[in-house]
Amino acid sequence: MSYENAIRSMGQKARRAARIMATAGSEARRRALEEAAEALGRAGDRIAQANAEDLKQAEERGISGAKLERLRLSEKVVGEMVAGLREVALLPDPLGEIVRMWRRPNGLRVGRMRIPLGVIGIVYESRPNVTVDAAALCVKAGNSVILRGGSEAFRSNRCLAGILRESLEKAGLPPDAVQLVETTDREAVLEMLKLEDSIDVMIPRGGEELIRFVAENARMPVLKHYKGVCHVYVDESADLAMARGICFNSKVQRPGVCNAMETLLVHEKIAESFLPPMAEDYRKAGVELRGCPRTRALAPECGAAVEEDWAAEYLDLILAVRVVDSMEEAMEHIAAYGSDHTEAIVTDNFERAHRFLEQVQSSLVLVNASTRFNDGFQLGLGAEIGISTSRLHAFGPMGVEELTTTKFVALGDGQVRT
């Protein structure tokens, strides 16, 4: 195993750095992030040069279009990274918070105190800005991070990680709190996945194939960010104008992301008044509809949905539409075909709104709002490292707090067990 020792040594350095980070204090972590924001702002040329080399090589390898664009660190993207670092720096420090405290009959006061998770491993694909965005959140929460980016962004990532490490050092923190795996071979990822004693959690960010590879091979827990087959259910008691706005926004505002609606479920009682104008809105926006027979009867330009459409994550201007007899049928459809990501109901009925909210087991359930709100910024977490579809530890958007855990603390005056 050629990488075994190098990767294992990174794990040990990360663990040592994590111990220091955990108790380094709020101010040093904040300063490191502000140093990084400044340094990044000043390093435009250095970043552009590294990125240009990555882009050149990618083009030589025949990469083009959206994939090439994801690789590009334009001035705008660098500006966003700088702004992101400043925002994260200013978030409240999650560490040290006593999330609850109670007293036992023997007088022992018991509480839970928020502490860092420890060492976080992040494996990601092309976008080099993940290097900065993800590392910033890990540092804010007092963790160490080992980053392994895509091979095509290698020079860009190395440049960005270098700036972060210098900033940690300037703030008196261990630079090894941010480490980049400098080999682009998948063997190196496999070695990372064996380090259960050095890495507390792995977060793969990328396509389904990458996530499966990490989940199958990791010995530590993995926080997965799988697909979103998101639904809006328009209830018989919906305000139809509101429903049109929500259904349009959920599908059209940004169709290529995981919180966009993929299937629209419409109660039969309002289908006749709701579907024709809704279909017209979609037609104007260039959305292709694939519907059940009852939908097609009301929206003549709608194609026929086949079984695969109900489970499809189109990530495109395509929408599956189904008329249902009841909210129960809508919830059964969601349970059968959904991916537990984001589901919304549009209704004015109090009882059904609350029943939907309670019974649908997705990472975000909305009443009378767009599915597009499943996002750490939009929900008020300040920033996000991704949207977890794993139920353990964090379900839904993960912000700074989701990169922490709690330990128990107990304050006594001599208590012993009898």
Add this chain to the structure above:
Amino acid sequence: MSYENAIRSMGQKARRAARIMATAGSEARRRALEEAAEALGRAGDRIAQANAEDLKQAEERGISGAKLERLRLSEKVVGEMVAGLREVALLPDPLGEIVRMWRRPNGLRVGRMRIPLGVIGIVYESRPNVTVDAAALCVKAGNSVILRGGSEAFRSNRCLAGILRESLEKAGLPPDAVQLVETTDREAVLEMLKLEDSIDVMIPRGGEELIRFVAENARMPVLKHYKGVCHVYVDESADLAMARGICFNSKVQRPGVCNAMETLLVHEKIAESFLPPMAEDYRKAGVELRGCPRTRALAPECGAAVEEDWAAEYLDLILAVRVVDSMEEAMEHIAAYGSDHTEAIVTDNFERAHRFLEQVQSSLVLVNASTRFNDGFQLGLGAEIGISTSRLHAFGPMGVEELTTTKFVALGDGQVRT
């Protein structure tokens, strides 16, 4: 793969049952547990017979002593299971709780609601009472559970799981919320560990070898319960009488468990007044001491500690003792040799008490109390399924709440993203 289909089918049944359990309501879950308590109380003969067959076979295979005793379902153990079921039944329902709710600038109200984890897999070794204790907590929190007990307890486990399934059915809940893997081959465990789509989390309970096997092969997250190398640090400002009581209790009250103290650290300033009488207490209780040279100078019967002693989990009446120059040295020792399980400081100094509490990163950190309190019942969780040494999701004792997760809920009046 002979077990592949059988185990996969169990996973699918568990997932279906979990959907029903999640929304079945508090009362049905409570009733199922009370039904089980009653049924277990009535089934003494049936349990005794199944257990006798397991015991007979174990004896034929040469199992004896403590291992045989762990297998025995005496009347006392059955009584404890019944009492445990009643206690868990009466715990507050964790589900549906809104753990926090806030309002966004656009008027969207966003909160987190407690929901079940889903499907929990538990792999355990000899004690058959785990079948009942673990399943009860999973059911209380609205989960399905797939149990895989030790082969030597197979008939006992089948009998107990059967009673639990009947009780679920009587309460109108799906019996498949509790399933027992009825093959004792390790291949069956391997098949379980592949079911990342059906099992949300694995909890191995048993020796280190079992835990490593599960962690290495599982594709889903694993909550580990590793060893406890627990420390008590007696500070220079300790009340020496209190310190003697805590150090005695931490080592002697039940030496064979993970929250017993394994290493005692003593500040040099009080070593001379503290160690000789403490050593005498230990001598009377039959505790073998292994100390550093400074300890040995003060406690003549103390043996010499070697490097391995500092990392040892004796689980026996043996104690490593070291005199340190400062609290910092004590904390460095703990970081170097400890297992992040349970650490206590005995001190009357406010600043040092709080610094120790903040800086030591173990699952329970105590001031002026015995390490033996690291236990779900003792800390007030009502019951526990184990003590997690994984930092993700749950760190320390896991009660009913740790068998849940939260989803986001959002209440709007037509909000869309712009």
